[in-house]
Amino acid sequence: MATQKDFDKKEAIFAATLELVSKHGFHSSPMSEVAKQANVAAGTIYHYFKSKDDLICALYVRLKEKTTETLLKQDDANKHYRERIRSFYLQNFRYFTQNPKEFYFLEQFSNSPFIQAIPRQDLQRLDQPIYDFLRKAVFMQAVRDIPPKIMISMLLGSVGSLVKLQLSGDFQLTSSDIEQAFFACWDGIKRQ
Amino acid sequence: MATQKDFDKKEAIFAATLELVSKHGFHSSPMSEVAKQANVAAGTIYHYFKSKDDLICALYVRLKEKTTETLLKQDDANKHYRERIRSFYLQNFRYFTQNPKEFYFLEQFSNSPFIQAIPRQDLQRLDQPIYDFLRKAVFMQAVRDIPPKIMISMLLGSVGSLVKLQLSGDFQLTSSDIEQAFFACWDGIKRQ
Amino acid sequence: MATQKDFDKKEAIFAATLELVSKHGFHSSPMSEVAKQANVAAGTIYHYFKSKDDLICALYVRLKEKTTETLLKQDDANKHYRERIRSFYLQNFRYFTQNPKEFYFLEQFSNSPFIQAIPRQDLQRLDQPIYDFLRKAVFMQAVRDIPPKIMISMLLGSVGSLVKLQLSGDFQLTSSDIEQAFFACWDGIKRQ
Amino acid sequence: MATQKDFDKKEAIFAATLELVSKHGFHSSPMSEVAKQANVAAGTIYHYFKSKDDLICALYVRLKEKTTETLLKQDDANKHYRERIRSFYLQNFRYFTQNPKEFYFLEQFSNSPFIQAIPRQDLQRLDQPIYDFLRKAVFMQAVRDIPPKIMISMLLGSVGSLVKLQLSGDFQLTSSDIEQAFFACWDGIKRQ
DNA sequence: TATGAATGAGCGTTCATTCAT
DNA sequence: TATGAATGAACGCTCATTCAT
Structure with missing residues (x-):
């Protein structure tokens, strides 16, 4: 067909x-x-x-959608937020260390002037599901009242750094390292 | 002359x-x-x-050295580690939001295949001062016994994300936001 | 098509x-x-x-093949060797004076470092037909037992010099000059 | 000084x-x-x-003068022409196989469009001594009445080919090979 | 006279894109 | 729709030459 x-x-x-x-x-x-x-x-x-730029941007959008979907698919709304965010963090680490090509592509793209070619609202739409997930957590008073954008930045910045560290081959992170890193983050954002 | x-x-x-x-x-x-x-x-x-690649790599090394030096210059060994790390975090944010070109260049470079052209030991040397700073903090029992590489990743990942957020223009971070973000990090890494 | x-x-x-x-x-x-x-x-x-060098080398090989084929095509195995070699000599002179571009190209190439880019065995293959022709003449006792490589060198060196002389415009060679030059060569190589 | x-x-x-x-x-x-x-x-x-071209042309003229002088210096007017020409031929071979740089330079130059930059009369002047030497031999009835230009072409073409063969490393010429080659030439040009 | 940093025209080559098939 | 030969602008880079010192 x-x-x-x-x-x-x-x-x-x-x-x-x-x-x-x-x-x-x-x-x-x-x-x-x-x-x-x-x-x-x-x-x-x-x-x-239409063009090489178009291909690359389309691939970016596609990978963003796919990874976001994958990462949120396993979310279990019945669990505690700590558990849900922990799971999100861990999945994130696992997904990207197991899919290094996607990680490298996304990092490269989002740090290049290419990204300016993507309309701002499209970028927003791509982040929306994660954004919603965290905003709800704030709303439910599971985490501190930090603006969700900042919270995403911190969580994803943290996990992204760890993925980079792991993929660099300089350093083998154990799952306890990741747990530790997550709890460091968590201690930082949880409602005390 | x-x-x-x-x-x-x-x-x-x-x-x-x-x-x-x-x-x-x-x-x-x-x-x-x-x-x-x-x-x-x-x-x-x-x-x-020697070549375009050489120019770009040389600029990377130079900017890395300069920013590392700038960021550690203001360190005051008489203060508490919390204060010293806080200052490092805040300076980092301030420096890069005020020098966006350097931020964009460094991010672009370190997420591109270019970085593989820099010998591993040179990369290590560039990070050494910050690495030493944090290792000492661990040694002095000021922070948890997390491997310094992980700690650097988390701190710089966090602050890098915030700089990106600020520079994106999507979001105006107040100094209270930064403080909050730092304390989130700090709560994560401090010795409880 | x-x-x-x-x-x-x-x-x-x-x-x-x-x-x-x-x-x-x-x-x-x-x-x-x-x-x-x-x-x-x-x-x-x-x-x-693949490259400029590749183009030039390919052209060299091509011209070598073409001229060798042209020069041997008119060989008549029924004739005496003296006649066959004479014909080869004269054809050679005629061909290159009538195709000066090919002569200049081949001379230039074979006297430049370019030629080192051609694998030795390819060079040998290109010379093989002429080599075989003369080796057989030696074998048939038509000419002295001089190593064929030397004989080729002498014959082609002689005729090449004459072509250069003619093309230089300094000197108009008559066909009697060429005959004379050939017989000088021939007297040198024939079995006495 | x-x-x-x-x-x-x-x-x-x-x-x-x-x-x-x-x-x-x-x-x-x-x-x-x-x-x-x-x-x-x-x-x-x-x-x-004045320029690169000028340097290269000057070097050509210089080498031509030097080699011609060297080759004729050992001429002994008391000997028979056969001996004098034999000596010239052998010296020529020896000189260039022992000075391959000069050989390669001269060959490269004289087969390149560079040579057109040298005024015709200068070229003639460079060849004059050898030309005179051979013209005298004709005049003295030592050799056949072949135009000296042709005779030079044949002699130098022959010896040049042998030098090339020797320097190529493909073939080790013995002094008997050279003698043989000379006598082949000589049989070709001597007055019968 | 001697220097060598600076110049910039011109080179070989690449590659996103087109279009006849 | 699919092809891939053809295009040519634009690139990184070289190098003969100049000129302030």
Whole structure:
């Protein structure tokens, strides 16, 4: 079926882009290489994406959606907020250490001028689910009344740093290290 | 004096590179533009740097050294560790929000495959002063016995996230927000 | 037909390179000029050749093959060796005086460090047919038992010098001059 | 003494140019490298030579003069022409196999478009001594009445080919090979 | 005379993008 | 829709040459 084939090609292009960009960076990932890796012709990419920038931005959005969904899917509203946030933190660490390509791509992208090409409201939409999750925690008085944006920044900044540390190969983090790191964060944001 | 002139040219090239790369990214900062911005001929850059990569790596090392030095210069060994770490955290925030070009450059660089071009031991040397500072804090039992690498990751991850938030323009952080964020961190790492 | 078009483009690039290099030398024949002369875009050359060096080496191999084939094609195994070698000598002179571009290109190439880029066994393969022709003459006791490599050197050195003399415009060689030069060579190598 | 110093510098520049050009070719021998190798500043070369082309042409003329002089110096007018020409041939072979840099430089130069930069009469002047030597041999009826230009071409073409063969490393020529080659030539040009 | 930092035109090459098939 | 040869602007970089010292 054509639709399935389209899907496959688009997927293949995304996968190839992720592979190459995460390893070599944006400008060392020519479209011709992406095409080769995806087993399509160079021109074919332009049936699915307007330009290289468009492809990269689309991949960013896609990965953001996917990771956010994955990370919140396992949330269990019946548990205590501490447990839910702990689980979110740990999942985050696990997900990215197990999917380093996605981590590298997202970090690279969000620290590059590329990100300015994404409309602000789209960026907001991508963060919305996590944002909602934490705002509710504040509302439920599970955590201190810190603006959710700050809280996200702190949590994700912390976990992101740890992922980077782990992936650098300089340092093997044990699960106790992660727990410890989480509780350090938690002690910082929990309602005393 | 020749030495002064050399210094000026090299400085001008560094400044131009910082300006352009922080604004447009590595690959949207051609050497010809760097030269124009620095008021030198394109070829002149190659008297000071072997290649574009070399220039960018040299600038990274230089900025790292400068910021580390600046951030630790104001450390007062007579104060309590809480105060010293607080000051470090706050200075960090202040320095980077006031020097956004340096922040963007460093973030972009350290999240790009470029960083692999810097020998591991050089990277270690750049982080050594901060590392020493925190290791001593652990040794003095001022903070919990968390591996310093993790502690650095958490502190800098946290403050980096806040700087990004502030610079994004989405959110105006008050100094009370920063204090709050610091104390959250501190509560996490202090010896209870 | 695509294959024909490819052939045409590659041929046009070869012809343009021969034209320019024979007239101006390697380094005064920029790729941009080659492209212009061949009526293709600069980038197109790189579909057919990896680099400028690759193009030039490929052209050398091609011309060597073509001239060797041309020179041996007219050989008539029924004739006496004296006649066959005479014919080879005369053809050689005629071919290169009538195709000065090829002569200048080949001379330039084989006297430049470029030639070291061609694997030794490839060079040997190119000379093999002439080598075989002369070795057989030795074997048949038509000529003295001089190592064929030396004999080739002498014959081709002699005729090459004459071609250079003729093309220099300093001196108009008559066909009697060439005959005379050949017989001088022949008297030197024939079995007495 | 200044004059001596000048001489030394100019010599050093010539020596450096010969060294580099014979090994790497004209366009892989930048003036900056020549300067380094000669232990002078880049600008200094321009006190002695108008341009790179000028330097290379001057070196050509110089080497031509020197080799011609060397080769004719040992001529002994008392001997038979056969002996004198034999000696010239053998010296030629010996000189260039022992001075491969000069051989490679001269071959490269005389097969490149560079040579067109040298006025025709200068070229003639350089060849004049050898030309005279052989013309006299014709006049004395020692050799056949072949135009001296052709005779030079044949002799030098022959010996040049052998030098190339020897220097290529493919083939070790014995002194008997050279003798044989000379007598082949001689049989070709001697008055029967 | 000697220096070598500075110049900038010009090079070889890449690669995002197009378009005839 | 899919192809991939072709394009050519733009890049990083070299190097012959100049000139203030």
